[in-house]
Amino acid sequence: MDFDDIINHLGEERSKYFNAVAPPIIQSSNFAFDSLNELRHKLTDEANHYIYTRGNNPTVEILRKKVAALEGAEDALVFGSGIAAIAAAILSNVKAGDHIVAVEKPYGWTNALFSKFLPRFGVTTTFVDAREVDNVAKAIQPNTSLIYLESPNSLTFELQDLEACAILAKQHGIVTAIDNSYASPFYQQPLKWGIDIVIHSATKYINGHSDALGGVVCGSKALINRMFSNEYMILGAVMSPHDAALMIRGLRTLELRMRRTQESTEKIVAFLETHPKVKQVLYPFSPTFAQYELAKKQMTGAGGLFSVHLDLERVEQADAFFARLEKFAMAVSWGGHESLVMPSAVFYNITGRANSTIPFTLFRFYIGLENPDWLIADLKQALDSI
Ligand SMILES: Cc1ncc(COP(=O)(O)O)c(C=O)c1O
Structure with missing residues (x-):
């Protein structure tokens, strides 16, 4: 099915709901049945029938179908x-005594x-620099049941070769899972490369x-x-129908937003790479990025998140640089309409003492939907002031 068809139509059965073009929010915790047999039958497949909203809800199900x-x-x-x-x-793919890479x-x-958390239940993890698949291979033990990836990661953007990791895992009968938040389903579909869980x-x-x-x-x-029968129903960390409706609405513009944020980000990254106060830009779709070729192979774009190392000697300079920025809100998270900055100096006290291994010279930026020229002008005046 086409991307457009999925975000605009899939899962939306308008004729059931007065032909409303926006799907209704079915704000009901449970659903009633006309006969014992009907409920008996539906209980055999609770994941796909409407019985109780912790299991399946019509509004949440639309989102579920679209994202799948x-x-x-x-x-x-x-x-x-x-x-x-x-x-x-993760919990669904480990048991006591298992190991994760x-x-x-x-x-x-x-x-x-x-x-x-997992060590309390007898599950251990080996962390590896997974830019090299060999490091993943060397860490595998007889009890390894899961390989966990995040490509790119969301601060310094290291990638893993998804195809190579999937091949390796299959040779050992190990399940692979990836956090694909950075790329979104628009820019990377890891199942295509053989990954099991996205x-x-x-x-x-x-x-x-x-x-x-x-x-x-x-x-x-x-x-x-x-x-569904274990972690979903037992831990019960489900989404409310209201939030699902917000997500369905958000998805309608996924392509437009991803294209806009990437276009703006490329322009801003190109500006930053020429500024004398910028030592390094970390952005997977910049030709200067160490894993640029791999990024181009397995992603079709990179969105709006990147980091820079500035030419700073003291933590106070990081504070001063941030104080000059007018158009970027300092906040965690990313992916919304608004441009953000997260200075690593937040993990240092004013005399420069660190409680983190991340250098204070690193600033993570997220580029939202604003005019990129406007953001560049703001960055320029703040950088020129260093
Ligand atoms: C890469 C990545 N994965 C997962 C999460 C967790 O997502 P949530 O905050 O929705 O629980 C975050 C949140 O910042 C994230 O940046």
Whole structure:
């Protein structure tokens, strides 16, 4: 099915709902039945019938169908946040005594899940520099049940070769999962390269308007059915129908937003790469990026998130640079309409003491939907002041 057809039509059965062109929000926790037999029958496949909204809800199901199709997956599940989706996908593929090989710098709470939470249940993780598939191969143990990827990651943007990782995993009978939030389903579809499970923080590009949290997990019917009957129903971290409606609306413009943010970002990155106060730009779709060729192979674009190292000697200079920026809000997260900056200096006190290994010279930017020339002018005056 075409991308356009998926975001505009798939899953929306208008004739059921007064031919309303926007799908209704079915704000009901449960659904009634006319006969014992009907309920008996529906209980045999709760994931695909409407019984109780923690299981399946008509509005949430529209989003579920659309995201599964965008990723080329047989099925998907929609969660109340990205980390709920990540936790469910990981828990669904490990048991006590198992081992995971994971990328060395995953999203912070994913890292906490591997480092602090899973060891309580006898699951261990080896973190590797997965830019080289050999490092992944060397870390595999007889009890490895999952390889966890995040390509690119969302701070320094290291990539993994998805095809090579999938081939390696299949040779060992290991499940592969990837956090695909950075690229969105518009710019990267990991299942095509042989990855088993694709996860998104839908809070980012899928919603795209910074007004709702969400997560999705996409994969085969077998993997999703198993997850539904266990982590999905038991942990219960589901999305509300209201938030699903916001996400469906957000998805309508996914392509437009991704193209706009990428175009603006490329312009801004090109400006930054020529500024004398910028030491390095980290952006997978810049020809200066170390893994540019791999990015071009497995992604069709890179969106609006990148980092720069500025030529700074003291932490106070980072504070001063940020204070000059007028058009960028300082905030975590990304993927919405608004441009953002996240200075690593936030992890340093004013005398320069660090509680992080990230240098204070690093600033992560997210480019929203504003006029890029306007953002460049703002960056220029702030950089010139250093
Ligand atoms: C790369 C990445 N994955 C996952 C998450 C978690 O998503 P959520 O905040 O929706 O739980 C985030 C959130 O910032 C993220 O940046």
